[in-house]
Amino acid sequence: MSIDSAILAQLRRILGRENLFESMEKRIVYSTDASKAAAVLPDLIARPTSTEQIAGILKLANSAGIPVYPRGAGSGLTGGAVPVRGGIVLDFEIMNKVLGIDRENMTALVQPGVITQNLQKHVEKLGLFYPPDPASSDFCTIGGNVAENSGGLRGTKYGSTREYVMALDVVLASGEIIRIGTGAPKSVTGYDLVRLFVGSEGTLGVFTEILLRLIPLPEHVETVLAHFPQVECAAASVCMMFSRGITPRAAELMDELAVECVRQYKDSDVLPREGVFCLFEVDGPRFAAMDESERVVRICEENGATNVARATSEAEREHFWSLRRAISPALYNLGRIKLNEDICVPRSRLAEMLARINEIGERYSLRIVNFGHIGDGSIHTNVMLEHDDEALRKKGEQAVGEIFAAAVSMGGTLSAEHGIGLTKAQYLGKEVGEKEFSVMVRLKKALDPNGILNPGKFIDVFPHSQ
Amino acid sequence: MFAELQDEAFVARGRIRLFEALRRNEVAASPELQKIMSACLMCQRCSEACPSGVQFMEVLRAARERLANELGYPLFASLVLRHVVPRRKLFDFALRGASLIQRIIPGKKQGHLRHLPLFFKGGKWLPPISTKSALRRHLSPERVADAKVRVALFVGCLTNYVYPEIVDACVELLRRAEIETVIPPSQLCCGTPAVALGDIDAARKLAQRNKESFESVTCDCIVTACASCGRMLKHEYPYLLGGKGQGLGVPVYDIAEFIHAKTALEFRRLDETVTYHDPCHLRWGQGIQAEPRELLARSCQFKEIPNDMYCCGQAGTFHVFYPEVAEMIGRRKVESLTELDSREVATGCPGCILQLNDLMTKAGMRKKALHTVEVLLRAVTNKGNQA
Numbered sequence: 001m002s003i004d005s006a007i008l009a010q011l012r013r014i015l016g017r018e019n020l021f022e023s024m025e026k027r028i029v030y031s032t033d034a035s036k037a038a039a040v041l042p043d044l045i046a047r048p049t050s051t052e053q054i055a056g057i058l059k060l061a062n063s064a065g066i067p068v069y070p071r072g073a074g075s076g077l078t079g080g081a082v083p084v085r086g087g088i089v090l091d092f093e094i095m096n097k098v099l100g101i102d103r104e105n106m107t108a109l110v111q112p113g114v115i116t117q118n119l120q121k122h123v124e125k126l127g128l129f130y131p132p133d134p135a136s137s138d139f140c141t142i143g144g145n146v147a148e149n150s151g152g153l154r155g156t157k158y159g160s161t162r163e164y165v166m167a168l169d170v171v172l173a174s175g176e177i178i179r180i181g182t183g184a185p186k187s188v189t190g191y192d193l194v195r196l197f198v199g200s201e202g203t204l205g206v207f208t209e210i211l212l213r214l215i216p217l218p219e220h221v222e223t224v225l226a227h228f229p230q231v232e233c234a235a236a237s238v239c240m241m242f243s244r245g246i247t248p249r250a251a252e253l254m255d256e257l258a259v260e261c262v263r264q265y266k267d268s269d270v271l272p273r274e275g276v277f278c279l280f281e282v283d284g285p286r287f288a289a290m291d292e293s294e295r296v297v298r299i300c301e302e303n304g305a306t307n308v309a310r311a312t313s314e315a316e317r318e319h320f321w322s323l324r325r326a327i328s329p330a331l332y333n334l335g336r337i338k339l340n341e342d343i344c345v346p347r348s349r350l351a352e353m354l355a356r357i358n359e360i361g362e363r364y365s366l367r368i369v370n371f372g373h374i375g376d377g378s379i380h381t382n383v384m385l386e387h388d389d390e391a392l393r394k395k396g397e398q399a400v401g402e403i404f405a406a407a408v409s410m411g412g413t414l415s416a417e418h419g420i421g422l423t424k425a426q427y428l429g430k431e432v433g434e435k436e437f438s439v440m441v442r443l444k445k446a447l448d449p450n451g452i453l454n455p456g457k458f459i460d461v462f463p464h465s466q
Numbered sequence: 467m468f469a470e471l472q473d474e475a476f477v478a479r480g481r482i483r484l485f486e487a488l489r490r491n492e493v494a495a496s497p498e499l500q501k502i503m504s505a506c507l508m509c510q511r512c513s514e515a516c517p518s519g520v521q522f523m524e525v526l527r528a529a530r531e532r533l534a535n536e537l538g539y540p541l542f543a544s545l546v547l548r549h550v551v552p553r554r555k556l557f558d559f560a561l562r563g564a565s566l567i568q569r570i571i572p573g574k575k576q577g578h579l580r581h582l583p584l585f586f587k588g589g590k591w592l593p594p595i596s597t598k599s600a601l602r603r604h605l606s607p608e609r610v611a612d613a614k615v616r617v618a619l620f621v622g623c624l625t626n627y628v629y630p631e632i633v634d635a636c637v638e639l640l641r642r643a644e645i646e647t648v649i650p651p652s653q654l655c656c657g658t659p660a661v662a663l664g665d666i667d668a669a670r671k672l673a674q675r676n677k678e679s680f681e682s683v684t685c686d687c688i689v690t691a692c693a694s695c696g697r698m699l700k701h702e703y704p705y706l707l708g709g710k711g712q713g714l715g716v717p718v719y720d721i722a723e724f725i726h727a728k729t730a731l732e733f734r735r736l737d738e739t740v741t742y743h744d745p746c747h748l749r750w751g752q753g754i755q756a757e758p759r760e761l762l763a764r765s766c767q768f769k770e771i772p773n774d775m776y777c778c779g780q781a782g783t784f785h786v787f788y789p790e791v792a793e794m795i796g797r798r799k800v801e802s803l804t805e806l807d808s809r810e811v812a813t814g815c816p817g818c819i820l821q822l823n824d825l826m827t828k829a830g831m832r833k834k835a836l837h838t839v840e841v842l843l844r845a846v847t848n849k850g851n852q853a
Contacts, residue, residue, distance in 0.1 A: 025498050028487045029480040074474065093472040113472075329516070 003043045003088075007064055011046065011088075014056045019094070021045035030089045033074035033081040034136075037422050042069070042083040047091045051169060051177060051208040054090070058206065058452075059175030061088060067455045070202040072113065072144030075136045077340060078415070079422030080148060080201050084456035090206065092143050098122055099209065106214040107166065107183060112143025112207050119212075129217040131158035134417070135328075143207055149199030151417030156375025157249040157283075158215075160417060162198045169209035170197060173448040183211055196443070201419050202454035204447045218283035221249070222293035223311040225320045226278050226300040231255055231370075234278040235350040237303040238374055241280075242347070244299065246292050250281040251375030255354070257334070258327050258371045265330030271323075275306065278374070279324055327371050334367055335384035339396050341424075343403065344378045345412030356406045357381055364399045378416040404430050420458040428458050471791075475502050478512035478522045485529045495536040503529045505788055507781035507795075508662065509746030510697075523701075527661060534664030543659070543783070547668045551623075551655045552675060558602075561595055561627050593628055593823070600630035604637065604649045610850070613646035615728070618685035620676075620699060620718075622692035623655050624816040632691050632816065635839040636721055640689075642850035643729035652679040656695040661702060662783045673706040677714055688714060691721040691839060693815035694782060697751035720748060722814055722838055726757040733765035733845040739808035740766045740841055743799070743822060745815035746777050758814055758838045765845035771802050780821030796825045803833065811835045 003011075012020055021030070027041040043066075048054045061068045067087030074081050083089050096113035103126055110119060116137040120130050133152035134140055140150070146168070151160040167181030181187070181194040197204055228234045231253070238251050254262070254277040263271040278300075282292040293310055300308045311317035331338055345353045354370060357379075361368035372380035381403055383396045404414050408431045414420070420428055428437070444451075444459050451460065474480045481503060487493045506526060513522050550556050600621050617640060625632050637647045653676055657669035680688060690696045696718065703713030725731060742762055748754045762768040779785060779795030799822070803811065811822055811833060822835035 023498055024493050025484060025496065025502060026475055028493055029475045029483055032483070074479075091474075093474070096472065 003064075003066060007060060007066070008044075010060055011044065011057065014053050014060075015046055015048060019047040019049065021047070030071070030074070030091065031083060033071070033076050033079060035077050035079035035082065035421070035423050037079035037082045037084075039082045039084050040086050042089045043086055045089045045091050047094050049094060051171065054171045054206055054208055055175045055177055057088065057090065058171055058173060061452050062173050062175060062450055065450055066452060068206075068452055069454050070112075070143070070147065070206050072141030072147070073115070073136075073139050075140040076144060076148060076421065077342075077418045078148075078420060078424055080419055080454070080457065081144075082422055084422065087452075087455075092141060095143075095208070096141075101126060101128070101214075102183075103128070105183065106216070108212045108214055110142055110210050110212060112141060112146070112210060114142045116140050116142055116145055123214055124217055127217050128214040130164065130212060130214055132161045132164060142210055142212070146198055146207055146210055147200065147202050148419040149417070151373070151376070151378065153252065153373060154249050155373055155378070155417070156251055157247045162195065164213045165194055165198050165210065166213050167211040168194055168197055168207050170205040170207055172205050173450065173453050177208075178205075181211065199419070201421060201457060203444060203457055203459050204453065206453070218249075218285075218289070220286040220289040221281055221283045221317075222289045222296075223317045223320055224280040224282075224293055224296050224300070225309050225311070225323075226280065226297075226305045227272060227275055227307040228278065228300070228303070228305050229275045231276050231354050232351040233304040234276055235347075235354070235374065237278065237300050237305070238350070239347055240299050240303065241296060244295065246282065246295060246299075248280045248296065248375050249283050250279065251373065252279040252324050253371055253374040253379070254278070254324065254327060255370040257367060257369040258330075261330035261333055261369065262323055262326045264333055265326055266323075272306075277323065279320055324371075327369075331369060331382055331384065334369065335386045337385040337388055337393070337396075338369075339383040339385070339400050341381050341383075341400055341403065341414075342372070342378060342416045342418045343381060343407040343412055343414060344376065344416035345407055345410045347374075347377045349410040349412070350374055350377060350379070353379065353407060353410055353412070357403055360399055360402050360406070364395055366396060366399055368399070368403075373416075376416070377412070401427060401430070422457055425458040425461040428461075476505060478516075478520070481506065481529065482520070482522070482525050485525050488529065488532065495533050497537070500533045500537055503533055504663075505784070505791065507746065507777060507779070507784050509777050509781065510750035511746065511777075514750045527664075527666070527702075530662070530664030531666045532664075539663055539665050543663055544665055544668070547655075547660045547663070547665055548671075551668075552671060554601075554652065554654065557655075558599065561599070564595060593820070595627050596630050598630065600626045600633035601649065601651055601653070603630055604633060605651060608637075608641065610641050610644060610646040613644055615644075615687075616646045616648060616685050617687055617689045617724070618680055618683055618716075619647050619649045620653060620656070620680075620688050620690040620692075620695055621649065622690060622695040622816065624820065625692055629816050629819065629837070632837045632839060635837065635843045636689070636691050639725065639731065639839055639843055639846060640729075642846050642848040643725070643731050644850055645729065648683045648685060650679045650683050652682070654679070656692075656698040657702070657706070658694050658698045659783050661698070666706070669702070670706045673703050673713075677703075677707060680714055680716075685716060687717045687719055687724075689719050689721050689724045691814070691816075691837060693720065693745035693747035693751065694817060696720045697747040700752060720752060720754055720757075720814060722748075722758040722761060723752075723754050725839075725842070726761055730848075731842070732847050733761075733842065734847050735764065736766040736841075736845050738766050738810060739769050739806075740810045740812050741769050741771050741803070741806055741808045742838070743771070743778065743811050743813040743818055743835070745813055745818045746781070748814045754814075758812070761842060762812060762838065765842055767808075769806060769808055772805055776802055778818045778821040778825070780817045782817060785821065792821075793825075796821060800825045800829050800831070804829075804831065809833055810841065812838045812841050814838055 030045045031039050067085045069083045070090045071081040092113035095111040097111045099109040131154050133154045134150045145161045297308045367384045369382045640647045657672040660669035699718045707713045776799040779792040785792035819835045826833045
């Protein structure tokens with residue numbers, strides 16, 4: 001790979017000097033993301049402002065074989081934006097405009113750098129709703145969400161980002177600009193390329209405009225916090241809710257260790273010493289939501305909840321959520337390093353999965369904290385390592401490998417919402433078979449024959465060696 | 467910063483990454499690096515929001531110290547911090563000179579005068595430097611008969627020279643609460659600007675001199691009406707003065723925190739609508755946000771600013787070095803204020819008062835920023851014991 005002075009001059013012409021970062025300082029800053037995965041330094045950081053500029057950059061990079069790494073806010077947890085082979089980081093932070101909201105048809109046309117929470121606030125003022133809500137929504141970008149098919153706290157009822165992407169403007173590795181999908185509510189013309197690109201982790205093409213589906217903003221939200229003696233009761237409650245026709249918009253579990261962490265962190269004697277918590281939310285028209293929340297309370301009680309509280313004010317709701325939010329910082333009391341994974345299993349297997357994780361943790365004598373969006377079967381498992389130590393890390397990774405294998409054996413998946421990227425590439429073979437992987441490779445070759453788009457990520461790593 | 471520049475070098479994560487690189491000698495101390503590190507408002511919002519509990523201020527302090535050691539301090543600022551600020555009489559003299567020049571230079575707007583250092587950078591509107599500083603006004607404080615508590619007031623430079631009325635209000639409020647105030651006359655600058663510029667030695671010297679100054683009087687605690695001084699005394703002094711205990715030996719309180727927790731002051735509710743601006747160094751730096759609001763709600767028609775919270779952008783030395791960015795940040799604040807019908811914006815930091823008044827004057831708004839204690843003083847009903 002080489003960026004010679006001729007290419008540099010062309011890049012400067014395309015972008016203008018102020019939007020091409022070349023200094024050592026900036027190269028260091030953009031060399032990693034929230035995964036903290038180590039990388040070689042990128043050579044340049046390009047900050048395009050238009051589709052045409054991106055097409056120009058990719059055409060140039062493709063002919064010279066220079067790697068290009070699309071990047072939103074760098075908040076990804078699996079190293080999707082890490083420039084592992086040097087080259088150009090394509091930073092979308094200044095392509096951050098909401099281009100239009102169609103209130104009648106409930107759609108939003110946005111540039112990829114729009115911060116998710118900004119879009120949410122923007123449309124909520126108009127009585128509209130963009131449901132995908134990753135925990136990082138106040139800094140992550142829509143472009144990154146589409147590339148990773150991000151989920152979030154409301155996935156139980158509203159699904160992942162995928163359900164809300166209607167059309168995309170994509171620049172291919174060759175520099176060709178294509179428009180896929182449509183603003184029509186239904187469409188079956190040709191292959192569903194939108195679904196192929198959503199979640200492709202920057203390896204197939206670069207999005208430059210995104211048309212999103214919006215829905216009406218629910219009138220009312222009810223929040224319920226339930227305390228159960230054990231995790232099985234919480235899982236059973238979730239299943240019973242669905243069978244009785246209630247789809248909660250959120251169902252957030254905090255297992256025993258998570259509760260213990262928060263109790264220490266908040267120095268709070270209010271939290272009980274034993275048992276688990278589950279936070280439920282239902283939404284809809286006011287009376288319907290209130291009725292549903294009463295039924296949620298009853299279902300929790302039927303399943304052995306020792307204490308169930310309905311938030312009666314905004315302050316109380318905020319208090320319930322603050323317990324949930326405290327988990328992440330509190331975790332660091334248990335260890336300096338966490339191996340944070342986001343498995344997902346069919347709902348009926350939740351209790352079994354949690355028991356297996358427990359058993360694996362005991363066998364490896366590692367503390368594993370579980371929390372997350374159990375309404376859609378997602379569990380964030382955090383294998384805690386007390387210190388950064390080669391042998392300990394190895395042990396942790398083995399435990400993670402076993403957790404993944406268990407999840408897949410129950411019909412589940414390695415990653416519900418964080419993606420595979422760099423950090424999970426070694427495990428991909430546990431879920432994706434050789435033949436299936438080879439189809440992915442053929443697709444990749446067809447769209448990016450020179451392998452310039454986000455190289456070194458899962459698609460370039462053959463995962464069956466283990 | 468990031469909201470204005472969309473550049474990841476100017477967020478905490480980028481700066482932490484760069485400091486690690488600096489420590490590992492992967493990058494040399496450079497003017498660009500110094501710019502990245504110095505262009506931080508030190509609002510501490512990042513530490514508050516951090517899901518991992520990273521104490522960014524410690525990283526930043528170390529980074530600035532190292533860069534200042536390798537690249538040098540801004541010459542004039544360093545000269546002032548090392549030689550003028552520690553000498554109270556010289557400092558008084560310099561400020562009186564500045565006050566004179568400020569009055570000679572033409573141009574006046576709503577009673578505000580030109581900001582001297584920023585005179586050539588588009589100008590800034592300031593209240594005149596006071597003819598008699600707070601410390602000189604309160605050389606021999608009134609005795610309060612039967613006072614059960616004795617507090618020492620830490621004044622701070624901006625309050626001392628520009629807003630002595632804040633000190634007047636504090637002393638009077640405390641007197642009404644039957645609390646005696648002492649104001650050690652030899653106290654100096656708290657050292658925040660020195661830490662901000664990476665001159666830790668200068669900051670430590672100031673901290674030591676202040677410690678001596680406050681040890682020379684007997685008091686139960688130290689109270690300040692300046693958010694930045696308060697943060698410095700509470701959180702930086704233990705580090706600067708070598709750890710053990712409280713740094714200054716007695717507890718330090720912000721004035722609103724103190725009145726809320728330690729006094730039984732009573733207020734009548736005034737008819738005026740007043741809103742409240744959160745100083746970063748109170749809200750994020752000291753975790754104080756409910757106390758001033760509750761006090762205001764008891765003493766006037768309190769109204770929240772919609773879509774809060776925005777920083778005012780002043781940030782001490784920051785607005786001197788980065789006036790354009792400071793103003794961009796401040797503009798958001800002003801926009802959020804325009805929707806309100808209240809005439810007065812109360813806050814707990816003289817820096818914010820200065821910045822807000824400048825921004826509102828420029829925007830042609832008929833609003834005034836003032837210290838929370840000034841509102842409280844108008845509403846207080848306790849008589850207090852006369853001396």
